[in-house]
Amino acid sequence: MKVEMAVGLKIPDTTARTALQTMRKLGHKVEALKRYDYYMFDVDGSKKGFKQAVSDVDVLVNANKNFVRFLDEKRLRKGETGIIVQDDAEPEALLHTLRERLGLDMIKHLEKGTLWVMDSKGVKIKNLIYELLANPHYQQVKILRE
Amino acid sequence: MRTENISKLSDKQLAAFLKKNSLSLTVQEARSIVKKLSRDPTMTELHIFNIQWSEHSSYKSSRPILKMLPTEASNVILGPKEDSGIVFLTEHRGERYGIVMSHESHNHPSQVVPFEGAATGIGGIMRDVLCMGADIIATADPLRFGNTFGENKNRTRYVANEVVNGIAGYGNPVGIPVLAGDLYFDDSFDDNCLVNVVCLGLVKEKDIIHSYAPENAVGYDVIVVGKATDNSGFGGASFASLTLDEQAKESNRGAVQVPDPFLKNMLLRATAQVFKEVRKDNIPVGFKDMGAGGIMCATSELGSAAGFGIELIIDDIHTAFEMDPWVTACSETQERFTWVVPPSFTSKLLRIYNEDFALPEIAEKAQAKVIGKITRNPDYRLWYKDELVCDAPIMEVTSGVTYRRKAKAPKRTFKESKLRDIDLDKAFLSMLSHPNICSRHHIYEHYDTSVIGRTVFPPGKADAGLLAPLPGSKVGVALSTDAVPRYGKIDPYWAGINAVAEAMRNVACIGAKPVAMTDCLNFGNPEKPQYFWEFVQAVKGISHAARKIGKPFSKEPIPFISGNVSFYNESSKGSSVAPSPVIACLGIMDDYKKAITPGLKKEGSGLILIGKRNNELGGSVFYHLHGELGKNVPKPVLKEERGKMEFVIEAIDKGLLLSCHDISDGGLACCLAEMAIMGGLGVDVSLPNGELASLLFSESPGYVIEVDSKKMMAVKRMLQERGLWHHNLGKTCRDDFMIKGLRNQPVANLKEAWQNSLKEAMS
Amino acid sequence: MKVAVIQFPGTNCERETAYALRKCRLPADIIRWNKNEGLEKYDGYVLPGGWSYEDRIRAGIIAARDPIMQVIKEQAALGKPVLGICNGCQMLVENGLVPGWKKEVQLGVAPNINQAMPGFYCRWVLVRVNSRKTAFTSQLRKMIIPMPIAHAEGRFVSKEKGLFERLGKQLVFQYCNRVGEIDETVNGSALGAAGICNPEGNVLAMMPHPERATFGFQLGRPGLLPASKIFVSMRKYIEGRG
Structure with a gap:
């Protein structure tokens, strides 16, 4: 069973802010860019229990600077597009830590990446991805619409 | 008003x-x-x-005690009065050069948000060095974390990893190599890690810029450069002065400072350009970095230290959003500096930052901006929305308060451990893989240690890091940091003595002369007399060692040129961390090419032990391994320390030694093991008479040197002339590690125990 | 004769790169990304290491899309030497100058795969020299040379099957051990690739840092280190073009 989690920053996100500037400079009229760390967990057992447990894991979520959204609960707003960019290689070290040290052995499979959420009216998403957001030789892209 | x-x-x-x-x-x-x-x-x-x-x-508790520290010597260009200290390095092509050195802590922020806390710690210490007009050349990170195998292991591992990530995540993009550091794990740091940082810079003596307004500065512009001010870190100075309360953790978030190494990278380069212009036209300026207390603290000191007043318009400060005037004035937003310059220079300075290096494009609203003036009347005046919100005599703002805290020795007794029937062979291998001894490559290989291209010995190569900082000159700069926490638990005075002695020893081991020190004193709540007593005792110890060991080859003490005090290192449960007087020692070599490493170099060469192994297992890793603390901490005889140190430095300078390593954590056995592992050669040694565990693992100060058979006579003669106790251990050999009393085994076994244990302790 | 060392916001190796070039008797100017009039007049270009644009989105991508790259591409097409080191290597891959077969990007420089040391990895490595027919390797006498790496994204990778095998002599550097056997464990790079050039041999993208392996003291040895010949070769190449 898949659980998709987005971890955002409560403190200013310098990377997102400057990424937005760059997108605009390159002619992509993106508005309201937000950036999240994206995790896809394939888990056995209780979804609710897992969500509770994983939100407390400080290697993923530091309550002092992060907030958590689960993608099955929080929908995109009208006019928003989400772009998930994932590296091909599996995050083995992280999976090992979560399963072995932190006891989350219900996780069977883990994927991680970056989730960009933006107001995309008038933005050529495919071009943005091709020109900027992902290198197809080692990254895959998933597009989420509202 | x-x-x-x-x-x-x-x-x-x-x-x-x-x-x-x-x-x-x-x-x-x-x-x-x-x-x-x-x-x-x-x-x-x-x-x-x-x-x-x-x-x-304000250092209100510590200032009276810190007066004990020796701060003056003939090689000190600037003592602990400004943001960093400066010592003389060398004269090269007619120019006199100095090394700028600063040392700080960022303990509490690193416990709450380890990545940002450690990153901003590095950021802050870099600014302290830059604002003296220097080129930043290296950093060091003395770190202390909790027990990663204990009941809090998840938290302590998280903190440890994120701190390392934070240091790397900041220093690597800015482009400053990590040159040295040390690492300890102990239960007492479970709830309160220690993240200390040291930074070095290179400056021509004539180019030093001070942290106060120059002469005749009335009417000069006060300019803030860097990130747009926000409320991050607001209250951070008071935050570091409180104990960590579990429930308050969430509200501490507002105090988190946000690092921006990308902006810092540009600020360094833009500032270097400003330095060029200042020097070209001999413009009188003042330059100060902003840390605790933000704009208010920096500007008030820039003015008061020079006898002037300051008048600022808070509305002119570039901010991320509108805030109360005291937040704007006092917040600790990172990546900011304050300049005081004559108005004729202002537009050039603004152009360099805002246009040439395009600060506003690098970070939102980042810029250089005039926010006020230097005034003749020594008042500190702040205007906001045409209203005077501060009008105080500037000396009142900067002079702080002082308290005379009570120091009272706690009533406690320590006992020497009665360990019986210990399998010493098993203990030996366990010690090599002990987190306080094993190889640290798992950490320092995450740091960029070769950027700038002037590193000779990166961390892990030798007992001290070594740079060749000045192109065209043979001068070398060495750095080491030390302080054993468990000695502090037993006797803070001797912890201080040992910290100074060990830091100096490490510098001497590569052949460099210790010339200056900095200190970061990490202790518990000073309002509790037993913890204040620990602080006083440690300061006594480090002062005494600095004076009695002294600066080698001189009649002067080794001076403290900068430092920091961090109190309130304890958890809400009230237990203080192990008293930790962390010392950083700076060394200088006339010819860095003569520096040597600990790795054994040649088969069949002689090994000599310098420094008696005493029954001083108190606080040792051997005892730690068996769950004991002990009582008899190493008690270096300071005059002897000096003698041994001078011998080692001279012998290396004369080319008489192949390798040298100091004896500290893990004692003689671990010292020899490290030399064998790093050199890929074995040893065949026998110990002097005495109790075996003591001989092998006691941490009494000392050195092991490797001497080519052809040079043996000369070395022996030198030792005898100086009346230095020594013992012929034996020889180096091909693959086997043989100490009489321990089981023989191949060096490869030792390497396996030592090499990758830190990764296991931290993942 | 002079080369330009290009400095983007976030670049951090420009000073020591210019210094190493000058010490190898190849005069160099550090040119800021936003002050580059007359850039086309230089005889060669070096894109040094660092974290240009903070590695926003991914390492090297923003610099690869900077207008200044148009000049670099044009000058490269004229045969001038272009050397990309670490972050510079990432830029050359992301703008297709390397391997230089098609306009499209055919390679990526991905996050390291190294179980023992995930993430940023800084240590000295040995690199095997496969071709002396490039603008940067003609003077290299030794076949195996030491240099440090310092990167988190150094793994050459491609979706195109067999691309690395087709590189032939364009696979200029490969990580190796002391006897020259290829080492793919350093960062998981395909065929242990550490440096790739274009078919003409005048554009080289390499991950290790030659400017940190130029002088003996950088490795505790006397004299100069073998990697200094990379800069000497560049000089000789420019001299040869007349």
Whole structure:
């Protein structure tokens, strides 16, 4: 069973802010860019229990600077597009830590990446991805619409 | 002026008022403000004094005690008066050069948000060095974390990993190599890690820029450069002066400082350009970095240290969003500096930052901006929306307060451990893989240690890091940091002595002369007499060692040129961390090409032990391994320390030694093991008479040297001439590690125990 | 004769790169990304290491899309030497100058795969020299040379099957051990690739840092180190073009 989690920053996100500037400079009229760390967990057992447990894991979520959204609960707003960019290689070290040290052995499979959420009216998403957001030789892209 | 009518409040009401406004001033302190101003203060003034009188900013508990430290010597260009200290390095092509050195802590932020805390710690220490007009050339990270195998292991591992990630995540993009550091794990740091940072810079003596306004600066512009001010870190200075309360953790988030190494990278380069222009036209300037207390602290000191006043318009400060004037004035937003320059230079300075290096494009609203002026009247005046929100004598703002804290020795006894029937062979291998001894490559290979291209010995190569900082010159700069926490638990005085002795020893081991030190004193709550006693004892120890070991080859003490005190290192449960007087020692070599490493070099060469192994297992890793603390900490005889040190330095300079390693954590056995592992050669040695565990694992100070058979006579003669106790251990050999009393085994076994254990302790 | 060392916001190796070039008797100017009039007049270009644009989105991508790259591409097409080191290597891959077969990007420089040391990895490695027919390797006498790496994204990778095998002599550097056997464990790079050039041999993208392996003291040895010949070769190449 898949659980998709987005971890955002409560403190200013310098990377997102400057990424937005760059997108605009390159002619992509993106508005309201937000950036999240994206995790896809394939888990056995209780979804609710897992969500509770994983939100407390400080290697993923530091309550002092992060907030958590689960993608099955929080929908995109009208006019928003989400772009998930994932590296091909599996995050083995992280999976090992979560399963072995932190006891989350219900996780069977883990994927991680970056989730960009933006107001995309008038933005050529495919071009943005091709020109900027992902290198197809080692990254895959998933597009989420509202 | 809108003032707060606190003089009309009763003590109880005043206490409630202070709490409501998040002011950690005491009632007495608040009332004394009224006295100093001869009127009720404004809210801005209250916040200013709140920060300026916090422990972190004012050193109110520690200043009287720190007077013990020796700070003067003939090689000191600038002692601990400004943001960093400066010592003489060398004269090269007619120019005199100095090394700038600064040392700070960022313990509490690193416990709450380890990545940002450690990153901003590195960021802050870099600014301290830059603002003396220097080129930043290296950093070091003395780190202490909790027990990663204990009941809090998840938290301690998380903190440890994120701190390392934070240091790497900041230093690597800015492009400053990590040159040295040390690492300890102990239960007492479970709830309160220690993240200390050291930074070195290179500057021509004539190019030093001071942290105060120059002469005749009346009318000069006060310019803030860097990130747009926000509320991050607001209250951070007072935050570092409180203990960590579990429930308060969430609210501490507002105090988190946000690092921006990308902006810092540009600021360094833009500032280098400004330095060029200043030097080209000999422009009198003042330059100060902003840390605790932000704009208020930096500007008030720039003015008061030179006898001037300051007048600022808070509305002119570039901010991320609108805030209360005291937040804008006092927040600790990172990546900012303050310049004081003659108005004729202002437009050039602004152009360099805002256009040439395009700060506003690098970070939102980042820029250089004029926010006020230097005034003749020594007042500190802040305007906001055409209203005067602060009008205080500038000396009152900067002079802080001093307290005489009570020091009382705690009643406790320590006992030497009665360990029986220990399998010494098993213990030996366990010690090599002990987190306080094993190879640290798992950490320092995450750091960029070769950027700038001047590194000769990166971390892990030898007992001290070594740079060749000056192109065309043979001069070498060495750095080492030390302080064993478990000695501190037993006897803070001797912990101090040992920290100084060991830091100096490590520098001497590569052939460099210790020339200066900095200190970062990490202790518990100074309002509790037994913890203040620990602090006083440690300062006594480090002062005594600095004077009695002294600067080698001189009649002077080795001077402390900069330092930092961090109190309130304890958890809400009230237990203090192990008293930790962390020492950083700077060394200089005339010819870096003569430096040597600990790795054994040649088969069949001789090994000599210098320094008796005494029954001094107190605080040792051997005892730690068996769950004991002990009592008899190493007690270096300071005159002998000096003698041994001078011998080692001279012998290396004369090319008489192949390798050298100091004996510290893990004693003689681990010292020899490291030399064997690093050199890929074995040893065949026998020990002097005595109790075996003591001989192998006691951490009494000492050195092991490897001497080519052809040079043996000369070395022996030198040792005898100086009356230095020594023992012929034996010889190096091909693959086997053989100490009489321990089982013989191939060096490969030792390497396996030592090489990858840190990764296991931290993942 | 002079080369330009290009400095983007976030670049951090420009000073020591210019210094190493000058010490190898190849004069160099550090040119800021936003002050580059007359850039086309230089005889060669070096894109040094660092974290240009903070590695926003991914390492090297923003610099690869900067207008200044148009000049670099044009000058490269004229045969001038272009050397990309670490972050510079990432830029050359992301703008297709390397391997230089098609306009499209055919390679990526991905996050390291190294179980023992995930993430940023800084240590000295040995690199095998496969071709002396490039603008940067003609003077290299030794076949195996030491240099440090310092990167988190150094793994050459491609979706195109067999691309690395087709590189032939364009696979200029490969990580190796002391006897020259290829080492793919350093960062998981395909065929242990550490440096790739274009078919003409005048554009080289390499991950290790030659400017940190130029002088003996950088490795505790006397004299100069073998990697200094990379800069000497560049100089000789420019001299040869007349």
